[in-house]
Every structure is written in structure tokens, then in C-alpha cells.
Amino acid sequence: MSTPSSPVVTEAEVEALIADLVRLDSVTPWLVEGGAGEAAVAAFLARWVADLPVEVELDEIEPGRVNFLATLKGTGGGPSLCLNAHADTVGYAGWPERALVPRRDGDRLYGLGASDDKGCCAVALLALRHLATRGPRLSGDLTVACVADEEGVSLGTERLVATRRFDLAIVLEADALDRVVVEHQGFGWIDVVVNGRAAHGSAPEAGVDAIVGLAEVVTRLGAWGRAQRAVSPTPRNGATVFHTGTVRGGTDYATYPSQAVLGIEIGTQPGERLADRVAEIEAVIDEVARVVPGLTGEVRVRLEREPFRAAGHEALLSSLQAAARRRLGVELREVGLNAWTDAALMQSAGVATLLLGPLGGNFHSPDEWVSLPEAVAAVDLLVETIAGVLG
Ligand SMILES: [Zn+2]
CATH class of the missing domain: 3.30.70.360 (Alpha-Beta Plaits)
Incomplete structure (x- = not known):
């Protein structure tokens, strides 16, 4: 393992991948008629993981509505874990000329989906790449799911829980890395x-x-x-x-x-x-x-x-808290939300689920941004948490 002082990815690597994803239009057609859907993101990610020792599936739910799944097989015996982030975005009527043009300013990367939720897709994929290439070997399977339609009616996660079984999940939505969401409305x-x-x-x-x-x-x-x-x-x-x-x-x-x-x-x-x-x-x-x-x-x-309340998540949470203490020097606060996320669908399907993500802002409005230092820290946190619970 890397030491706490050396992040497993650089800010430039995180920025580059998020920027590549922001450039790909993936507006959910459920919200905006004629929206592009997730096919271009899924195709891009399939190329991005092509050299990694992972099993890839592009699961087309409806024409143009695609779940991207990449699984790093474990050696056996350990629990399976899913990192779930969504590849679709809301529309960009208020800022059409800049929404798909990523822009760095200070610690922030601006663009549609920079935090909600392409930044989280990037964080999950960089964690997967690190574990696939640098280890440690995991006992259970690790799946990254970049799902469709979370901003619509969650076609993607509904399909995911109907077709795949997981023991554990971390749903990634931009928030802040001083806390973990354990329930919501x-x-x-x-x-x-x-x-x-x-x-x-x-x-x-x-x-x-x-x-x-x-x-x-x-x-x-x-x-x-x-x-x-x-x-x-x-x-x-x-x-x-x-x-x-x-x-x-x-x-x-x-x-x-x-x-x-x-x-x-x-x-x-x-x-x-x-x-x-x-x-x-x-x-x-x-x-x-x-x-x-x-x-x-x-x-x-x-x-x-349905509302979300985490259950059966004790081992995952204790691994996450240990990772947060070591990598970030913090104890994550256990919090709730007044919003709804796909975490409810994962937990309802019997998957012990937690929700967290890097700091971001201006969600669903012009000049959405993500904190690049928090995105780097999120990769560290996921790698160490997963190594702890699947190692
Ligand atoms: Zn979101």
C-alpha cells in the first residue's frame, strides 16, 4: 500500500478523466426530450478499461440507455462490492456554450456533471484501475457500475439490482469527504x-x-x-x-x-x-x-x-472509517439527507449500502464544479476501504 502522504493518483490524472467525461453529452432523455443518453460515455469507458484485467459489460436497457459495468474478479471467498455512480446528467439549457467544455480554475473543475456524477464515475474507475494494476489482490469481486438514468427514473440501477447480486455497495454522489450518508428520505x-x-x-x-x-x-x-x-x-x-x-x-x-x-x-x-x-x-x-x-x-x-437506511453495512463502514482516519485524518460523520438517491434501490435489493462523494457545488445549475483535491482523496479512500473489506 502507498503511505498516507502519497495519493494513489495525481490531480492531473483525475482532472483528465473527469474532463473527458464532461465533454461527452449524456443528458438523460427522461428530463430533456432528445437527450443523448449514456451510450457515448459507456463506449468511452469500455476503451478506457480495455487494457485492464477486468470483465466489461455494456448493458443496453433501452436504445441509447446503457449501463457500463467493469468487474475485477477476486480470488474467491470474499464479499462482492459495487461502486455505483451515474453516467447521465440533467440538461444544460442555462449554459449551453460552456456546459460540455471543462474548465479548471484553482482547485475546481467546472462543467456539466463535473461532480454530479461524472467526477464520481472517474473516482470509481481510478480506484478500480489502481486495484487492478497495483493490488492488493482482492478476495471478492469489485464491480464499477456507471449507471444510466439516475436523473430520470433510475432505469440503470433498477436494471443493475435486477440482474446482478452484490453483498456491499458504495453509491457515489458529490457531497463532502468529512461525512458518510447512512440514510435519506x-x-x-x-x-x-x-x-x-x-x-x-x-x-x-x-x-x-x-x-x-x-x-x-x-x-x-x-x-x-x-x-x-x-x-x-x-x-x-x-x-x-x-x-x-x-x-x-x-x-x-x-x-x-x-x-x-x-x-x-x-x-x-x-x-x-x-x-x-x-x-x-x-x-x-x-x-x-x-x-x-x-x-x-x-x-x-x-x-x-422508498427511503434509504443502511443495514448490514457494519464491516464496510468500519473499513471506511479506518481508511478515513489513515488517509484523511478524519472520522467521517454519519449523516442523513433530505434528497433521494439510488442508494435506496441498492439497499432495498438487500445490498448493504453507504453513500459518499467528493465536494462539489452548483448541482443541476450553471457552473457545476468538483473539488479536484477531494476527488483525489476520494480515490485514496475507496482504494483503502476496498482493500480493507475485500482484501
Ligand atoms: Zn447525481
Whole structure:
């Protein structure tokens, strides 16, 4: 092993690989129609690992939507570990001329995906390369998965957990190397559908105004949401997410609207079920239906993602903490998040999972950046952690 004073990669190596990845457009088409998808990144990475003693798979989930997988086979007997980072990005409408042009300024590298999450893909691959070429030999298999569509609906990690088995995982998302994420919120995307009765605008006795009914529902949900946030059962995951997102309803000026639909996002904390929150929202709709004759309503769950709480991760965490003490001179704080990541899908599939990553900023906005010293440190941390738990 290298000594703590000598990083296993140079800043120039980290910068070069992240920059190469930033130049490749991989906007998720789930967010931006016509987005490039991950195929170019996967093809580039296949060339990048071509000389390494690893097994490579490009798993095309849908046309142009590709998971890149590289596995360093262990000698046998040890646990298998997956490093999971995502190859897709959000769109770049706000900075089209600079998003795909990496730029170094001081310690930072700027560009779309520099931290979220191509910087993390690069960190995982450089750790893999070091272990594949310099050792130590690992007992278990190490897989780097640069997955598709995390910024969309996680097609990539859903495919990964459906087709591969791992004992352990580290999901890499830019954060800061003084901490490790051991839990975070889940969420639901929910439509609140309020039905009235269409009628000519001059026939109020025949119409039931769905928009007026929805307004009443929104007011009550606002109060309910504030009460929810006031009693977060898991303070380190922040206030429970709850906000409106979309609204639509009615057909024209001259007609009583027969339907109005509110789209909301609602968080769930570890141990909570979205179904319980849906039942509470249904009770709010019933309350309104009692005071507005003729009104009916329902809740439709469009997407549900479970919360994340690490389990079975003790050996991985103790190896990570030992590595952090030796390589970085810190004890990582165990923290939660109020956001959602693919870590929830890994853990739900029975893979003991932790989440961490190098410092970055301006996520999902112009001039996204990653700290190059933290990216170098992240490679050190991963190499030593993996050597500890699979060595
Ligand atoms: Zn991300």
C-alpha cells in the first residue's frame, strides 16, 4: 500500500478523466426530450478499461440507455462490492456554450456533471484501475457500475439490482469527504384528482366547480404539510419534503370545470410508508367533499421511491472509517439527507449500502464544479476501504 502522504493518483490524472467525461453529452432523455443518453460515455469507458484485467459489460436497457459495468474478479471467498455512480446528467439549457467544455480554475473543475456524477464515475474507475494494476489482490469481486438514468427514473440501477447480486455497495454522489450518508428520505409523486360536474357557465345550479374544490384541498393540504414538517421523526434527514409541483384543470372560460389535478411531491422518512401519507391526503379530500356538495376526489400515486437506511453495512463502514482516519485524518460523520438517491434501490435489493462523494457545488445549475483535491482523496479512500473489506 502507498503511505498516507502519497495519493494513489495525481490531480492531473483525475482532472483528465473527469474532463473527458464532461465533454461527452449524456443528458438523460427522461428530463430533456432528445437527450443523448449514456451510450457515448459507456463506449468511452469500455476503451478506457480495455487494457485492464477486468470483465466489461455494456448493458443496453433501452436504445441509447446503457449501463457500463467493469468487474475485477477476486480470488474467491470474499464479499462482492459495487461502486455505483451515474453516467447521465440533467440538461444544460442555462449554459449551453460552456456546459460540455471543462474548465479548471484553482482547485475546481467546472462543467456539466463535473461532480454530479461524472467526477464520481472517474473516482470509481481510478480506484478500480489502481486495484487492478497495483493490488492488493482482492478476495471478492469489485464491480464499477456507471449507471444510466439516475436523473430520470433510475432505469440503470433498477436494471443493475435486477440482474446482478452484490453483498456491499458504495453509491457515489458529490457531497463532502468529512461525512458518510447512512440514510435519506424517500418520496412519492402524487396526483390529487378533484372531480366536479361540467355545466354551462350560466347554469350554476347544474355545475360543481372542481377548481374551487381543489383550492380548498390545497389550502388544507398546506396546513397539513406544515404540521408534517414540524414533527420530522428523523431530524438528520431534514424536514420531510412536501410541496406542490403542478396544477391543471378546466376546459375553457365558459364552462364549469369538471376536473382539476394537483401534482405534489411528498417525502417519506425511514420507517414510514407512502400508503399512510396517501390515506391522510384522502381524508383531506373527504373533508372537502363534505362541505362542497357533488365533489369527489382521489389520489393517484405516479411514482414511489422508498427511503434509504443502511443495514448490514457494519464491516464496510468500519473499513471506511479506518481508511478515513489513515488517509484523511478524519472520522467521517454519519449523516442523513433530505434528497433521494439510488442508494435506496441498492439497499432495498438487500445490498448493504453507504453513500459518499467528493465536494462539489452548483448541482443541476450553471457552473457545476468538483473539488479536484477531494476527488483525489476520494480515490485514496475507496482504494483503502476496498482493500480493507475485500482484501
Ligand atoms: Zn447525481
